Amino acid sequence: MTPATGTEDRNRTAGSRVEQNDDFTVFERHLDALYRSALRLTRKPEDAEDLVQETYLRAFRYRKRFTPGTNEKAWLFTIMTNVFRNKLRQRPPIQESIDEPSNDAYIYQQLEREGLPLHLMTPEQLIVERGFGNEVRRALEELPVPMRMVVILVDVEDFSYKEVAKILGIKIGTVMSRLHRGRRSLQKKLWEYSGRQPQAAAIGGGVS
Amino acid sequence: MNCNECGDQLNAFVDRELTAGELGEVQRHLDDCPPCLQIFELQAGLKRLVRKECCQDEAPARLRAWVRKLPTEERRV
Ligand SMILES: [Zn+2]
Numbered sequence: 001m002t003p004a005t006g007t008e009d010r011n012r013t014a015g016s017r018v019e020q021n022d023d024f025t026v027f028e029r030h031l032d033a034l035y036r037s038a039l040r041l042t043r044k045p046e047d048a049e050d051l052v053q054e055t056y057l058r059a060f061r062y063r064k065r066f067t068p069g070t071n072e073k074a075w076l077f078t079i080m081t082n083v084f085r086n087k088l089r090q091r092p093p094i095q096e097s098i099d100e101p102s103n104d105a106y107i108y109q110q111l112e113r114e115g116l117p118l119h120l121m122t123p124e125q126l127i128v129e130r131g132f133g134n135e136v137r138r139a140l141e142e143l144p145v146p147m148r149m150v151v152i153l154v155d156v157e158d159f160s161y162k163e164v165a166k167i168l169g170i171k172i173g174t175v176m177s178r179l180h181r182g183r184r185s186l187q188k189k190l191w192e193y194s195g196r197q198p199q200a201a202a203i204g205g206g207v208s
Numbered sequence: 209m210n211c212n213e214c215g216d217q218l219n220a221f222v223d224r225e226l227t228a229g230e231l232g233e234v235q236r237h238l239d240d241c242p243p244c245l246q247i248f249e250l251q252a253g254l255k256r257l258v259r260k261e262c263c264q265d266e267a268p269a270r271l272r273a274w275v276r277k278l279p280t281e282e283r284r285v
Contacts, residue, residue, distance in 0.1 A: 026276050031275055035268075035271065105247045140258065155262075158264065168238055180219050187250075
């Protein structure tokens with residue numbers, strides 16, 4: 001990380017700087033966040049634990065590179081996503097595909113084709129009460145890694161597009177397109193996991 | 209703003225990534241366009257759902273204990 005250049009920072013003595021960097025409790029605060037994201041990335045509790053441990057080990061060893069007062073959560077996620085990508089590179093590549101519908105209202109269209117009165121339902125009723133809720137984590141875990149990472153960082157961890165771009169070392173436009181594609185694919189997976197068959201369009205485009 | 213333009217901005221709108229001006233334009237379109245409003249509600253609902261479901265997982269106590277001990281253990285090395 002780049003060193004801070006603010007006057008406040010320069011006025012601080014070297015000693016207090018080291019002390020501040022040595023306070024590791026600020027990093028522990030983000031353990032649940034790192035773990036739940038690690039779980040979505042690795043899909044297995046034991047692998048998630050390994051990933052989080054390696055992340056904290058590196059964070060501790062490189063803690064002096066962290067600029068106090070900057071976003072420590074983003075810093076930890078930068079480390080974790082890098083460690084994760086390195087681990088993936090060491091394994092035989094897995095073919096990941098994305099099954100992405102061509103618009104953003106897939107679930108609505110499917111329900112409409114089942115003849116449901118959509119105007120009487122809130123999105124929560126549609127999604128949760130119709131059994132999509134339980135399958136969210138599974139659906140997310142099946143997204144290809146690049147899209148999964150962006151959806152996790154934006155939707156679960158609440159990072160801005162700019163922060164995600166910095167964490168993953170990609171352009172903001174890439175963040176947006178991966179997010180868009182990831183969300184479309186997620187809708188389709190949720191629909192399928194809720195035990196339904198895709199409904200063919202009434203007129204054209206469908207296969208019967 | 210037409211429906212296509214609204215659709216292009218909807219993800220950024222849901223994620224609160226638009227400027228005040230852009231936000232107002234999307235909001236005005238949604239106020240007058242029930243189909244786009246419905247897509248917005250679906251997107252916003254899915255986002256809330258993903259967050260809620262994923263936030264149920266907490267780090268195991270064993271891992272938390274390991275992280276707490278890490279500074280002491282590492283300094284000993
Ligand atoms: Zn519209």
